[in-house]
Amino acid sequence: MSALSLEYDAPPGRFGILRAGAVPLVVALVLGLAAVAVDAASGGSYRNILVVFFINAVLAVGLQAFVGLTGVMSFGHIAFMAVGAYTTGVLTVPAAAKSALLPDLPFGLVNVELPFILGAAIGAVAATALALLVGPILMRLSGAAASAASIGLLVIVTELISNAASITRGTQTFSGVPKSTTFPLLIAVLVLAVACSAWMRFSRVGLRARTSGDDELSAQASGVYVTSSRIPPYLLSAAISGLGGALFAGFIGAFSPNSFSLARGVIVIVVVVLGGTGSITGVLLAAAAISVFGELTRQLEGGMQIFGLVTPALPSLSELALGLVLILVLMFRPSGFLGAAEPQFNVPK
């Protein structure tokens, strides 16, 4: 009997959920520590790629928490990322810079200057509040209609952000967010996201959502109310995506509504599909794989030297590669690395 087995549900017993969530937690920790080790060994020359990996992993775990449980594809989760980023930005930009940047900020927010972690937490709360507002409406929809409506949410949110100039500077770049995204913070957020997501997945609430995701009709027949069963995963995934947005804001420092387009969401969607929509471990591994792959294609994009040969510059090559990966995965392994299964440690008898 091997030490690991692929399981779909938590084992019975008091510590069942803990055992079921152990592997994804360990994977998150190992990937996190490996990233820190790579950063230390390379003297920080790969830092940007590593931070982007973390942010993508957090966003992917966030998206997975919804898609994996409910079986509904959302293209609009970047909207929650945007809300998280802007909220964090408004709350953490130093007061001196803010009075120049956003003089018309309402509610005396001009003088507010919160520590980054508090700002990020409020950003996650704001994203959750948005999900709570739109969830009861959007969760009534299934299948392609739901996906189309999720794009609608993204369009509405970016339009609101672009026009609320007194809070967000409109289409202009929002800058001055203190660069506070550090490796310990990234690891902590990723582990927290994985823990919450795993707990949701194996708990009774998650089971209900997964039932409706597997087969709506049977779920209804066994007394699961489909619309409300989708709301807890939606809220959680919005909160995680909001945190991802906060980390993004604290890493990049300056952003605009264009930073939160559907195109930004592509990589997250590809990660989730590649990992297996239903598997947290799979999504974490896919995030690592896609980050490396994305960086390679990006380097090729600018043209590079291989053994003295100069390859031509190929604009939008990384986009092409991502699209191809998505199609090929769906063609040859439609359920991704791990499908809906989660590896579990076996307790020796």
Next chain:
Amino acid sequence: MTTLLQTLLDGLSVGATYALLALGLTIPFSVLRLVNFAYGDMVVWIAYGLVGLAAVGTPWWALIIAAPIIGAIQALLLSELVFTRLPSSVLTLLLSSFGLSLCLQALATLFFSEQPKVFPRADFLAWGVEISGVYLSAQAVINTIFALLVVVVLSWSMRHTDFGIAIRASTESPEVARLMGISRTSVVRLAMAISGAIAGVVAVLWFANVGTISPRAGFNLTLIAFIVLVLGGLGSSSGAIIGGLIFGMAQVILANTLPSDWVPYQEGLIFALVIAVLVFRPGGVGGRLVEQSK
């Protein structure tokens, strides 16, 4: 009165193009369960093809004939290369078409660069007449006529020709249709070819109106087609037509009546409207087919 008439006519012209756009998307959905995210990018590629043909001196009337043919060939190619090789679940097909959309956009950027290209446009499209205060442009009239023509021909052939009946039978019940000797492969090919041909007509009408093409222009087209489709009801041809007309009208009316400080929120308002419709009618306005989330 004249403003009302003008609004209605503008709405009809815009809505007819939208209806056509959605019609091209709804046929593959009903047969293959494919919600084609790459549809707008396919239209863009046809338009680039036409620009290429015009550059070597093809007259405009030949371009109009070429457009549906290019479209049909392209759609058949993509369906043989990608869509028919995938497991037929709505989500898988939707995601793969999303991937295809990325590829088509990236390839367009690679080959034609981000710089917008001028679309060949026949001179007479700029003509217009004013009849007692109502302005009619040749472009709008041709849009409407073309769109209505395609709609009428298509709905007639869906009811009265063998291939139309075969498509409808496969939509209704794929298994029984197969037992009756209707080949699934040929129905899928036919549906994709029709969808591509419609995309060709849309390419001509749309880009003659806009004037320029850029690699990322497809997203907007896909978005509009999605809205119309969801409004009208997935898989229903009459729904696509009704949805297109409603959406076109709504857009023109909003553009004319919205107070100026609301104008920036126009797109958001339209989406809010669509979501509101979906809440009360999840199957769309004319939708019979309620899909299972799978």
